Amino acid sequence: MAKLLVVDDDKGIQKQLKWGLSDYEIIFADDRQSAITQLRRFEPEVVTLDLGLPPDAANASEGIAALTEILSLAPKTKVIVLTGNTDKENALKSVELGAYDFYQKPVDVDTLNTIIARAFNLVELEQENRRLSKTDAAMGTIIGNSDSILAAAKRAEKIAKTEITTLLLGESGTGKEVFARAIHNSSDRANKAFVAINCASIPENLLESELFGYEKGAFTGANKTTKGKIETAQSGTLFLDEIGDMPIALQAKMLRFLQERVIERVGGREEIPVDIRVICATHRNLQDMSAQETFREDLFYRISELIINIPPLRDRGNDVLLLAKSFLDSYNDQFNKSIRGFSDDAKAALAGHKWPGNIRELQNKLKTAVVMADTPFITADDLGLFVASDTPTPEFTSLNLREVREKAETAAIRHAYNLSEKNISRTAELLGVTRPTLYSLLDKYEMTDIKS
Numbered sequence: 001m002a003k004l005l006v007v008d009d010d011k012g013i014q015k016q017l018k019w020g021l022s023d024y025e026i027i028f029a030d031d032r033q034s035a036i037t038q039l040r041r042f043e044p045e046v047v048t049l050d051l052g053l054p055p056d057a058a059n060a061s062e063g064i065a066a067l068t069e070i071l072s073l074a075p076k077t078k079v080i081v082l083t084g085n086t087d088k089e090n091a092l093k094s095v096e097l098g099a100y101d102f103y104q105k106p107v108d109v110d111t112l113n114t115i116i117a118r119a120f121n122l123v124e125l126e127q128e129n130r131r132l133s134k135t136d137a138a139m140g141t142i143i144g145n146s147d148s149i150l151a152a153a154k155r156a157e158k159i160a161k162t163e164i165t166t167l168l169l170g171e172s173g174t175g176k177e178v179f180a181r182a183i184h185n186s187s188d189r190a191n192k193a194f195v196a197i198n199c200a201s202i203p204e205n206l207l208e209s210e211l212f213g214y215e216k217g218a219f220t221g222a223n224k225t226t227k228g229k230i231e232t233a234q235s236g237t238l239f240l241d242e243i244g245d246m247p248i249a250l251q252a253k254m255l256r257f258l259q260e261r262v263i264e265r266v267g268g269r270e271e272i273p274v275d276i277r278v279i280c281a282t283h284r285n286l287q288d289m290s291a292q293e294t295f296r297e298d299l300f301y302r303i304s305e306l307i308i309n310i311p312p313l314r315d316r317g318n319d320v321l322l323l324a325k326s327f328l329d330s331y332n333d334q335f336n337k338s339i340r341g342f343s344d345d346a347k348a349a350l351a352g353h354k355w356p357g358n359i360r361e362l363q364n365k366l367k368t369a370v371v372m373a374d375t376p377f378i379t380a381d382d383l384g385l386f387v388a389s390d391t392p393t394p395e396f397t398s399l400n401l402r403e404v405r406e407k408a409e410t411a412a413i414r415h416a417y418n419l420s421e422k423n424i425s426r427t428a429e430l431l432g433v434t435r436p437t438l439y440s441l442l443d444k445y446e447m448t449d450i451k452s
């Protein structure tokens, strides 16, 4: 039976509710302390709370304190606040603090019953939603319900049990590594190693030894024979992120490894057989690069037996809110906060923002917002976002879309650069992009003053 906690020191009202609300298991409490004890013990889904509690029943302060405590201990509880019939101010304040609804005395059991029934309905809906969003998380970790992400997840699920070499295509921060891990975790290699290497973040001259390992004495500083990432991934999965940034000279060696499944360490002569599943990813257009001869065409065909396109966040509709909610839950846990959700302006801003840094940007914004917010609902301001306006800024009306984008991106980069006191890593972090992505934007827009 659904549990309802009634916090009221008026025995008359307790009796009235006991007889009037027979659909629930009713638990009573007379004051703040007993309310908290009963809350911990019975974990009721819904609470009715009289704001005028002893020791100062004429004042709402004890009731407001009880409300805050209940919500911080059990944020999902629906609290219906009961106030005197002239005390609208405290009723509104309670809702602002996170109460589900308020009801002004004198008590009419039928009306109160309707409000309570609605609250229980909402609890049920929320529980169902949580259950669905958990089971719907395709392959366990990929959160999202949009058609595009579900289609991508379905493809990933289908190939997980095969050995097909898969290429994940998508902008920076769209979740390519999350996909690669999900494929590994659903494969028969799940209990073996998953080794990831980002080809863009390792200096060109070190990438070969990082991947293939080296023999003692192969070069100055090679004091002992060392295995590379490929060997470390033996029997498991190797994830080559940003494969489009692999130097052309190394691509031939890579192709040989993929075709013959043997490697030679740098400075070594022995052929070492490897049994590895390979997943690659890039945000670059490898076909264009092949045409320009900056990426080997034969390697492109070798790594792209199957291509999965991971959609950018701006094309994923309501997934933005779903992901935001999921990050909110985990940061609430991590920072021991009990923020209940998003204000309307925050929801509008989340839906209207274009997310150039995709999920990574959203995650960063949520982290800051959860730390900064001191109200029960995150606002657009906490997120550092502005509510989208329907009318374009006048100065933009004469520009085409590319120019508008360029203008907005350069302004955002400069702003982040100044905020981060001219620190490139921090600028990239603020913008929610990787350093290589930031560098390529700086190149693209010729923002040479920032690089130097």
Ligand SMILES: Nc1ncnc2c1ncn2[C@@H]1O[C@H](COP(=O)(O)OP(=O)(O)OP(=O)(O)O)[C@@H](O)[C@H]1O
Binding pocket: 141, 142, 143, 144, 170, 171, 172, 173, 174, 175, 176, 177, 178, 179, 241, 283, 323, 359, 360, 363, 433, 434
């Ligand atoms: N579906 C998802 N659900 C929850 N978190 C996600 C999801 N997809 C991505 N993330 C989070 O977003 C961040 C970026 O994801 P990831 O590193 O996989 O992106 P990427 O496309 O590989 O980025 P890059 O190309 O810049 O390396 C990570 O912190 C990841 O945990």
